[in-house]
Amino acid sequence: MRDVLNTQNQRLLRGLQDLSAMIDQATIPTELGPYRVLIQDFCQQYVRRTEQNLYDLQLGQDMILEDILSNTQGANRIATLLSTRWAIPILRASDTDRLSLRIIGWMHQAHPLTATLPPAFTDGATSVWTAPVPIYFLPCIERLGFLYQPLLFHEFGHLLYRLRKPEMDALVGELQREIARCLMPPSRRNDRHSDEQARQRQVIVDTWYAWAQEIFCDAIGLAIGGPSFLLAFSTHLSMMERGDFYQSPADLRGSSHPVTWLRVQLLAERAQKLGLSDLAQHILNEWTIIAKAMGIQEDYHGYFNVEISNEVRRIVDDMLVEADPRWYLPEEIVDTEWSADSDSIVHLLNRAWQIYRTDPAYYPQWEKEALNRFLA
Amino acid sequence: MSNNWLAAESFERAHSIISALNTLSIHAKMVLANIDDTARSSDAVKARAVLRAFLESFGAIVKEAERTREGMVTGADPRLSQLARTFVAKRRQWPQHSRLYDVTLSEVDALLESDNPDNLRQLIAYLQELRVLLEQNVHADIVGLLGEI
Numbered sequence: 247m248r249d250v251l252n253t254q255n256q257r258l259l260r261g262l263q264d265l266s267a268m269i270d271q272a273t274i275p276t277e278l279g280p281y282r283v284l285i286q287d288f289c290q291q292y293v294r295r296t297e298q299n300l301y302d303l304q305l306g307q308d309m310i311l312e313d314i315l316s317n318t319q320g321a322n323r324i325a326t327l328l329s330t331r332w333a334i335p336i337l338r339a340s341d342t343d344r345l346s347l348r349i350i351g352w353m354h355q356a357h358p359l360t361a362t363l364p365p366a367f368t369d370g371a372t373s374v375w376t377a378p379v380p381i382y383f384l385p386c387i388e389r390l391g392f393l394y395q396p397l398l399f400h401e402f403g404h405l406l407y408r409l410r411k412p413e414m415d416a417l418v419g420e421l422q423r424e425i426a427r428c429l430m431p432p433s434r435r436n437d438r439h440s441d442e443q444a445r446q447r448q449v450i451v452d453t454w455y456a457w458a459q460e461i462f463c464d465a466i467g468l469a470i471g472g473p474s475f476l477l478a479f480s481t482h483l484s485m486m487e488r489g490d491f492y493q494s495p496a497d498l499r500g501s502s503h504p505v506t507w508l509r510v511q512l513l514a515e516r517a518q519k520l521g522l523s524d525l526a527q528h529i530l531n532e533w534t535i536i537a538k539a540m541g542i543q544e545d546y547h548g549y550f551n552v553e554i555s556n557e558v559r560r561i562v563d564d565m566l567v568e569a570d571p572r573w574y575l576p577e578e579i580v581d582t583e584w585s586a587d588s589d590s591i592v593h594l595l596n597r598a599w600q601i602y603r604t605d606p607a608y609y610p611q612w613e614k615e616a617l618n619r620f621l622a
Numbered sequence: 623m624s625n626n627w628l629a630a631e632s633f634e635r636a637h638s639i640i641s642a643l644n645t646l647s648i649h650a651k652m653v654l655a656n657i658d659d660t661a662r663s664s665d666a667v668k669a670r671a672v673l674r675a676f677l678e679s680f681g682a683i684v685k686e687a688e689r690t691r692e693g694m695v696t697g698a699d700p701r702l703s704q705l706a707r708t709f710v711a712k713r714r715q716w717p718q719h720s721r722l723y724d725v726t727l728s729e730v731d732a733l734l735e736s737d738n739p740d741n742l743r744q745l746i747a748y749l750q751e752l753r754v755l756l757e758q759n760v761h762a763d764i765v766g767l768l769g770e771i
Binding site for chain 2: 302305307309310312313314316317319320323324326327330331373374375376377378383404408415416417418419420422423426441444445447448451452455456459500502
């Protein structure tokens with residue numbers, strides 16, 4: 247056992263030292279500099295922990311071998327995550343990351359909870375890893391231009407949730423209890439049928455933990471990005487698949503995201519309240535036309551109804567107050583040209599959608615020029 | 623949009639708690655064997671804080687799960703909810719062979735602060751069983767994050 251652990255830790259130590267050297271030598275955009283410092287620190291922390299494992303092995307105490315084994319397993323997991331995830335924004339950095347890095351950097355600086363967090367970004371399905379430091383992912387096509395960058399605002403919502411976790415979990419817990427109450431039958435029996443109902447109710451309540459966070463993140467995206475988020479969201483998520491409109495009870499069970507059509511409806515409703523009625527209606531119409539063409543009837547199999555909808559709206563409003571995002575400003579969504587000297591990123595992203603929707607043929611040329619001005 | 627955030631947060635939580643358990647376990651064993659381990663003392667203080675914070679929040683979730691027959695848990699991520707239900711189910715088993723399921727938070731607190739050899743032995747056994755419970759979750763998180771080869 248001692249020999250095996252010794253060999254494993256020697257191997258880990260070499261791997262971490264090699265990785266640390268690669269991180270140091272990588273050529274990166276300047277925007278990624280602070281992230282490199284942070285990951286390098288993290289890497290060094292695990293170099294020290296591996297050295298500690300080797301030191302503990304040298305003590306010759308058999309009684310602590312099981313603990314050293316567990317520590318070695320932990321260090322091994324971290325080394326794997328470092329080399330497959332956390333170091334990737336540095337090791338695979340490209341100049342084309344700069345657009346997303348700038349937007350993430352702005353987003354972080356605009357909120358007191360995230361102002362000190364360095365931006366990090368790499369290719370992947372649209373998502374975020376919030377721990378231990380946030381890394382954002384966008385698919386390689388979407389990251390090249392402005393149109394889908396507002397999706398990062400949704401991902402930022404996950405980070406805000408994490409940074410306010412006790413308060414957010416308390417609110418989501420309140421929502422889950424309300425949902426459980428909504429699902430309670432008027433009369434209760436004490437038989438097998440009643441047990442099955444209770445199990446089903448628990449599954450729905452459990453599923454809503456992740457759903458609530460996704461709906462909150464959609465609301466954060468809209469709050470920060472305004473129309474640009476609504477358009478990016480609706481367009482990006484519209485695969486026009488049946489599964490975007492309807493899912494079977496088996497698929498809904500424990501799913502991480504609500505049915506996309508439901509998310510679009512909740513988001514459109516929120517957009518209408520913000521005065522974006524025309525755009526919200528336009529998006530709803532598009533989704534309804536596709537649903538009709540596929541002959542789909544809305545059915546969420548007990549996971550959603552009018553009563554639940556009211557509770558979701560109320561709790562997400564409270565979550566927004568708790569998260570306190572930087573809201574888009576009226577002047578950031580007006581139809582005027584963007585100025586690199588005086589205008590915000592939110593104005594730029596909204597301007598991109600305005601140009602794209604009114605003159606798609608001209609858009610690529612505009613985007614190229616605007617990108618040059620933005621990254622200058 | 624993917625649900626990486628769920629697995630990543632669950633992994634981070636389990637990893638930090640298991641690291642804390644290991645530090646405390648090694649420290650307790652060294653103290654029990656009269657081997658100087660003062661170099662680890664400051665890490666042990668931090669580890670106690672990590673463990674206490676976890677036990678406090680996990681204890682509240684377990685309490686909620688015990689209130690209903692179906693083990694209803696709210697305001698906790700699915701991995702932690704499941705862990706709480708597993709804990710409750712094991713606690714209800716009879717006869718009970720493990721101290722893990724009948725020790726109270728204040729008893730753990732007392733064990734964590736004690737240098738008494740009997741208490742240290744109890745603490746070591748407790749930490750070992752808690753680690754086994756948590757490690758069962760970690761593999762699923764890693765597979766959730768990285769997939770399998």
